[in-house]
Amino acid sequence: MFISIVIPTYNRKPILEKCLYALEQQKFTDTKINTYEIVLVDDGSTDGTLQWLDENRHDFPNVHYFAQDHLGPASARNLGIEKARGNIIIFIDSDLVVTESFLQSHANALIEGEKKLGSDCLFTYGAVINTCNFENPTSETYKVTDFSAAFFATGNVAISRVWLEKAGLFDTNFKQYGWEDLELGVRLKKLGLQLIKCPEAVGYHWHPAFNLKQVPNLINQEIQRGKMGILFYKKHPTFEVRLMIQMTWFHKTLWGMLSLGGILNEKTLSPLLQWLINHGKPQIALEIARIFLNWYNVKAVYKAYKDI
Incomplete structure (x- = not known):
């Protein structure tokens, strides 16, 4: 071998x-x-x-x-x-x-x-x-x-x-x-x-411990991932792939509700995230940040799908 x-x-x-x-x-x-x-x-x-x-x-x-x-x-x-x-x-x-x-x-x-x-x-x-x-x-x-x-x-x-x-x-x-x-x-x-x-x-x-300086890059990654998700779906237009790339009404509703339609975002949540980071809990801060990160991803998926 x-x-x-x-x-x-x-x-x-x-x-x-x-x-x-x-x-x-x-x-x-x-x-x-x-x-x-x-x-x-x-x-x-x-x-x-x-x-x-x-x-x-x-x-x-x-x-x-x-x-x-x-x-x-x-x-x-x-x-x-x-x-x-x-x-x-x-x-x-x-x-x-x-x-x-x-x-x-x-x-x-x-x-x-x-x-x-x-x-x-x-x-x-x-x-x-x-x-x-x-x-x-x-x-x-x-x-x-x-x-x-x-x-x-x-x-x-x-x-x-x-x-x-x-x-x-x-x-x-x-x-x-x-x-x-x-x-x-x-x-x-x-x-x-x-x-x-x-x-x-x-x-x-x-990967480095989560901090607020990473947020713009993480948002950009989610937007890119949404665009590439549609390329994935175009090649394999199945429900399984829709689930993987979060292009379902369930995901749209879930992250829309959790983010309050985008009200909970990188700006409004930054004080809480920074507080958690300052108290030695960067992983919890990252998990909370995933609320708006996933919302960015879902929006990017549907925008890319609409564009084609």
């Missing part, structure tokens, strides 16, 4: 360092894993990522890195697949820090899953734990908010490259934030692939 870990990155140098160092510390108990490589695709970073890699290449014997203009994660992952030499592709994000048994756990789950199903028509999905602890990200424990019901999310999945090629890789029309991985998941599901959960393959997804 030759594993290629494909990682797109864009302006994430500080946490990327931890990501790559953790991947270089993998330990194996099974000789069925012959070797592995880390295929890093820099998506036009401006933070010195490539210079840092050049200066520290001796620390990363398994890393092969490539660069492209800022074309988005779908394009970057496709380039990573093209350059990868392994028969198994693992996707993670560049702000994910893994444990030393990460690759072995995915490999074990793939082997056991193939035995159980009698084919390799499957992929494994590891656990993702969110953390804002930069110094020691792997110390975070699992929380209810870490649960994900996504079928194919590229934060932590392993799959035979043959299925990616049969499905047609990522759609590079998804140039803005969101949905390019779940859209590929729909095509993989149509090919009959089954999800095998692999909670032993843990990745710790780092």
Whole structure:
């Protein structure tokens, strides 16, 4: 088994360092894993990522890195697949820090899953734990908010490259934030692939603790996600996709009511959010902020749908 870990990155140098160092510390108990490589695709970073890699290449014997203009994660992952030499592709994000048994756990789950199903028509999905602890990200424990019901999310999945090629890789029309991985998941599901959960393959997804300076960018992401959601729906006009992108009357009513029709927004809620942040509760503040963030998303979905 030759594993290629494909990682797109864009302006994430500080946490990327931890990501790559953790991947270089993998330990194996099974000789069925012959070797592995880390295929890093820099998506036009401006933070010195490539210079840092050049200066520290001796620390990363398994890393092969490539660069492209800022074309988005779908394009970057496709380039990573093209350059990868392994028969198994693992996707993670560049702000994910893994444990030393990460690759072995995915490999074990793939082997056991193939035995159980009698084919390799499957992929494994590891656990993702969110953390804002930069110094020691792997110390975070699992929380209810870490649960994900996504079928194919590229934060932590392993799959035979043959299925990616049969499905047609990522759609590079998804140039803005969101949905390019779940859209590929729909095509993989149509090919009959089954999800095998692999909670032993843990990745710790780092992001800075929530603060009000992040709000404009988070709102912009939700608007982009709404636009890309309609692209997703145009390709797969099903009720399942409508649920995923929140294009239902239930979602419109829910977030409209919770936000009081937009009265509870980034301006009116900022005193409460700042108070929670000041009292050491940034995660609670973020969950409250999701009220207006989801309202921005739903409005963007319906606007984009109306525009087409």
